[in-house]
Amino acid sequence: MKLKEDLNPVLLLLFQVTVWLYSVLAFLPSYLFSSVSESDAGLGSEQERAQRLKARSVTGRPAGPYRAMGATKRLVSSLHPGVDTLDKVFEDASRRFPDRDCLGTREVVMEEDERQSNGKVFKKVILGQYRWLSYTETHKTAARFGSGLAALGQRAHNNIAIFCETRAEWVIAAQACFMQNFPLVTLYSTLGGPAITHGLNETEVSHIITSRELLETRLKFILLEVPRLQHIIVVDDTPTKWPGYPRGISVHNMATVQELGTMPENVSRGRKQPMPSDIAVIMYTSGSTGVPKGVMISHSNIIAGITGMAERIPNLGENDTYIGYLPLAHVLELSAELVCVAHGCRIGYSSPQTLADQSTKIKKGSKGDTSVLQPTLMAAVPVRHTYSTVHVGLLSQTQTKISTADSLELSLSLALLSQDPKPFCDFISMKQIGFHVILQYSVPHSGSLFLSLCVHTHTHGHVWDYSTGRVGGPLVCSEIKLKDWVEGGYHSTDTPNPQGEILIGGPNVTMGYYKDEAKNQDFFVDDNGQRWFCTGDIGEVHPDGCLKIIDRKKDLVKLQAGEYVSLGKVEAMLKNCPLIDNICAYANSEEMYVIGFVVPNQKHLLSLAEQYHIQGSWEELCNNTAMEEVVLQVLTEAALSAQLERFEIPRKIRLSPDPWTPETGLVTDAFKLKRQQLKSKYQDDIERMYGGK
Known part of the structure; x- marks a missing residue:
């Protein structure tokens, strides 16, 4: 064990030297060739491209509308002339x-039941090659x-x-x-x-x-x-x-x-x-x-x-x-596959259970779908187990002689960050891993630096943008604008970044909800005949034209695993618990679970503290982690009795010794929660409850 610990720094040093040597040797030809081709195309260096505007306001006003650079004259609506259905x-x-080749399916060579040490039986498969239809x-x-x-x-x-x-x-x-x-x-x-x-x-x-x-x-x-x-x-x-x-x-x-x-x-x-x-x-x-x-x-x-x-997938x-x-x-997924069809790509089918060599349904020693197919394109949603699968798969292909995955990730990430134009990143992602684009939907992933850099972070809709936590700018088929949300305290005139509810307009905006006129109020048509959708998301536009989602106007939040949580529903159910005077449920779309801020009922909390022999003043009790755990247990039982789903139940809570009144600015005169103000007040607790990030 001691020998392994002594060897790790040596291996890391060797790896860093290898990265440095490769990058130096690759830099000159990479720079010379890229400089010639890019200057001819008027693209500039990678660093310059990364710093360019992704979108800008067509009107010059901070509310927008914002359009992608190069699409300021008109929105694009068709791939090829005449191809309109x-x-x-x-x-x-x-x-x-x-x-x-068009559509490919792997043949099943063998299926067998594998019994685990705990007695559970899992179905494992050995899959053959892909069979293709032209x-x-x-x-x-x-x-x-x-x-x-x-x-x-x-x-x-x-x-x-x-x-x-x-x-x-x-x-x-x-x-x-x-x-x-x-x-x-x-x-x-x-x-x-x-x-x-x-x-x-x-x-x-x-x-x-x-x-x-x-x-x-x-x-x-x-x-x-x-x-x-x-x-x-x-x-x-x-x-x-x-x-x-x-x-x-x-x-x-x-x-x-x-x-x-x-x-x-x-x-x-x-x-x-x-x-x-x-x-x-x-x-x-x-x-x-x-x-x-x-x-x-x-x-x-x-x-x-x-x-x-x-338009966002280069050289497709x-x-x-x-x-x-x-x-x-x-x-x-449907759109991604249609994009591929329109450009003559081949599509091989997989499942989350067979994606990688380490996937749950793949028999140990046999190959997962990515190893056999060696795709250059995939779509992903910010579900951590999915990213983890991809992450492990990528590491397994780059980590052949280095035993410490975390050390490799850190070293590789730092090495990639230090390079411009990142030739080693190009080598790893294109040659070793095979992926060069990941299309991502919905919320921004907080993902590892390794994953973000190795796939060039095309996840946010912009080539050459290596940042995380943002959703990029609008596609060339759409535009966005910000609508003031006065109640939430967001305005397009906010500085340094304009803020407001995100409205999306363009030919890609759908026809609305089927047989549901009430919900179709989220859609409207402007004076120019363009259709718009009111997302309910609160965003801010950064100086480079990228959009970041910072809040949710509606109380509906999508967790990392894809479940939707109605915060109002959770609060309404839990307010029936005698121990709770008030509660604010909170969920971050980058996280897997719900948390909560709770104003406990003083009489019931003191009784509970006495029952569990927890001593202290009122404020000390509310700041006591043991007391939090006891209240959380009661809260969970109440939630289960109210038939809340497991993912809807707060997994961690913060007790508040002070009631929320209009005077505190945490609720309205009608005692409705002011979520943004509550979020600001409990920001430190949010970071603690989500693991100190």
Whole structure:
């Protein structure tokens, strides 16, 4: 052990010297070649690019609107001339890249149950190579499937649902629907029975596309609650017969429906091509604050979105390989894959359980999907376990002879930070790791420096921007502006940075919520006919044009793991606890759990302190960590009794000896919480409860 400790500094020194030597040797040719090409293109050095404006106000006013640099004259809304609907995206790609690999699936070589020491059994797999469909094969398969669905009675403008895991068949089914102008209702494969039932009934679907596993474990138990459902199409090949389902519901294999689509009478059946304004997708949210909401997204919305996304991915082309593992029922994954299709990339499918060699479903000693596929592109959401998987995968590929991962990370991060134009970073990320772009959605990740630098931090939407904690500037398809939120104390005239509610406008703004006029108040159309969405997020614009989200106008917060928490709901439930006089729930979107600030009831707290033999004055009790733990235990029991979800329950609390009154500035005259002021007051406690960060 002592020898290992003595060797670590030596290894680190050797590593640092290696980094330094490589960087020196690589610097001159890298600098000379990059200087020539970049000066010709008028781009400047990497450092200059990083310092350039990402966006600027079109009007010159601090409220905006802000547009991406280079998009100040007009917003971009299409990838290629004439390619204005999603069926045309695939048709255009199959014409330009007919024989290129399009969709890839790994074959399952072996499955086995592995018993752990604690008695639990986990299913492990050994997977083989990827098997590919070309662009031409994919397009023909989708066309046949679309004709087959029409032969089963599906009609244009009538909704059809897909409830399936991320896989090649999902994309084929989606393309079939786009071709036939069937609005596609997408449902997360993780949704519960009531949410699935609500989505299917609200959209009045008669046909649903699903997998064998989801049909047998989830869908079949709610079939009697979905009276309009007539046809279930299973994407798996086996079995070929499906007995035991309610009368009036037919179950078909995807291959059977494709064969139906090859019959002459069905091939010749006229299809109604979509218009850009037609609904392409009705995308249901996870419904964490009630029943799920369906968002209507037109063909032109998605085309505009992927156009903006493509502009942020440098040198995207047919030599790129994308790894798909996020839910295709989410707009990020669907858009990312459509961007890849439009540029002739190949897409290999994976799952969070098989992504890396260390993933939970991969048998020890066999290869995860990233090792076999060696992708150059992936999408990610700021879920820590996902980033950890990628992080471990990256480290395992760079750490071949250095045993201390943390030491390597620190040394590599410092080495990368010291380099300009970071040739060693280029070497590691492009040659050793393989990734050169990660598309990130939703909230900024607080991620490790290693991950951020090795993938060039394209996560925030801007090439050459190595900062973290920001969400970048608007894409070329959209613009943003700030709206004063007086109650929260945010104004576009704030200095040094303008602040306010973030409004997003442009051709990518969706058509609104399906059959929900009340919630459609978040959308409006301005005098120029442009559609806007009021996000409820509070942002500030930095001098370089990047946007940072600093607060939430609504009390809805998305945790790192993707769960939505309604802070008002948590507070309302916990205020019923006799021990609580007042409570403010707080959640940081970069963290995994909720915390809380609590004004305890004096009588009940003193009684509790006596019961647990905790002594001290009122103020001393409120500042006592043991007392906090006791109150938290009572609070947790109350939360469980109120049927709050585990992720909604505060995991840490801060007791306040002083009540919150309008005079303290922490509540309004109506005693509504002033969240920003409470956050400022308890900032030190927030950092403590979130691990001192």
